[in-house]
Amino acid sequence: MKKYTxxxxxxxxxxxxxxxxxxxxxxxxxxxxEWMQAVAQEMNLSETAFxxxxxxxxQLRWFTxxxxxxxxxHATIASxxxxxxxxxxxxxxxxxxxxxxxxxxxxxxxxxxxxxxxLIKSEDVDVPADAVEATGLKPIAAAYxxxxxxxxxxxxxxxxxxFEPDMKxxxxxxxxxxxxxxxxxxxKFDFISRFFSPHTGIPEDPVTGMAHCVLGPFWxxxxxxxxxCAYQASKRGGKVWVKVADDRCFIGGxxxxxxxxxxxxxx
Numbered sequence: 155m156k157k158y159t160x161x162x163x164x165x166x167x168x169x170x171x172x173x174x175x176x177x178x179x180x181x182x183x184x185x186x187x188e189w190m191q192a193v194a195q196e197m198n199l200s201e202t203a204f205x206x207x208x209x210x211x212x213q214l215r216w217f218t219x220x221x222x223x224x225x226x227x228h229a230t231i232a233s234x235x236x237x238x239x240x241x242x243x244x245x246x247x248x249x250x251x252x253x254x255x256x257x258x259x260x261x262x263x264x265x266x267x268x269x270x271x272x273l274i275k276s277e278d279v280d281v282p283a284d285a286v287e288a289t290g291l292k293p294i295a296a297a298y299x300x301x302x303x304x305x306x307x308x309x310x311x312x313x314x315x316x317f318e319p320d321m322k323x324x325x326x327x328x329x330x331x332x333x334x335x336x337x338x339x340x341x342k343f344d345f346i347s348r349f350f351s352p353h354t355g356i357p358e359d360p361v362t363g364m365a366h367c368v369l370g371p372f373w374x375x376x377x378x379x380x381x382x383c384a385y386q387a388s389k390r391g392g393k394v395w396v397k398v399a400d401d402r403c404f405i406g407g408x409x410x411x412x413x414x415x416x417x418x419x420x421x
Contacts, residue, residue: 157416159414160178164409172391174359174392176199176200184206187222193217199219203226205237211250212233213252222254224255230271231363234262234269266407267408272403273370275299275371276372289323289332303331305334311346313334319350319357330353331351333365338385340385342385344383347384349386361386361407370382
């Protein structure tokens with residue numbers, strides 16, 4: 155029987171049980187979509203990443219408990235962490251992940267993993283009345299991304315932290331994801347955010363790398379700078395480094411291994 159080892163990694167943190175947990179499974183050979191979806195449902199984390207060797211690189215796919223997604227940052231940080239930590243790559247090497255969103259390169263710098271990810275553009279829009287009604291918030295601005303995510307800008311960081319979502323109402327909104335964000339009130343950070351995606355089986359994601367591919371260029375327009383230290387203010391919380399460059403967004407974070415397990419049944 156072939157072995158299927160699964161790791162659980164907390165990404166965007168150096169402390170266990172903080173940041174965003176992701177499962178990472180290195181496949182010895184190809185498995186079907188139904189099997190991967192079943193494993194992701196069994197792991198019941200926001201994302202389970204599946205790695206398949208592809209020459210000197212890896213094919214990478216991401217599954218929530220309910221669906222496959224085209225882009226995920228924290229599970230990619232977790233995947234790179236597993237490969238670097240287990241000596242499959244030297245720390246000075248680059249890992250190329252072949253994904254549904256193109257090739258994502260991962261490198262390390264003093265223990266921080268940096269991903270070269272697609273930049274996701276957004277346009278400013280009027281604050282949607284349905285979002286105000288569903289959230290009870292009073293946004294000062296809004297934007298809509300090319301990948302159907304709604305950004306609501308709040309007047310203070312405390313409004314972001316204290317927001318209590320009604321997931322049924324958020325799930326009824328016609329947006330793939332909802333992000334709320336504000337300028338930070340802590341000098342260590344530039345902006346803070348929270349991320350909700352009940353449509354993909356993730357009510358609130360603890361720390362979302364993909365969201366910062368949207369928020370990075372969004373805050374670049376508002377603040378006139380290209381490098382940020384951001385904080386995602388979920389209960390677990392996590393720090394994300396963001397650098398905007400042309401049509402790419404560089405996302406950086408640390409990670410820690412929490413557990414290693416082996417699937418005993420693969421049927």
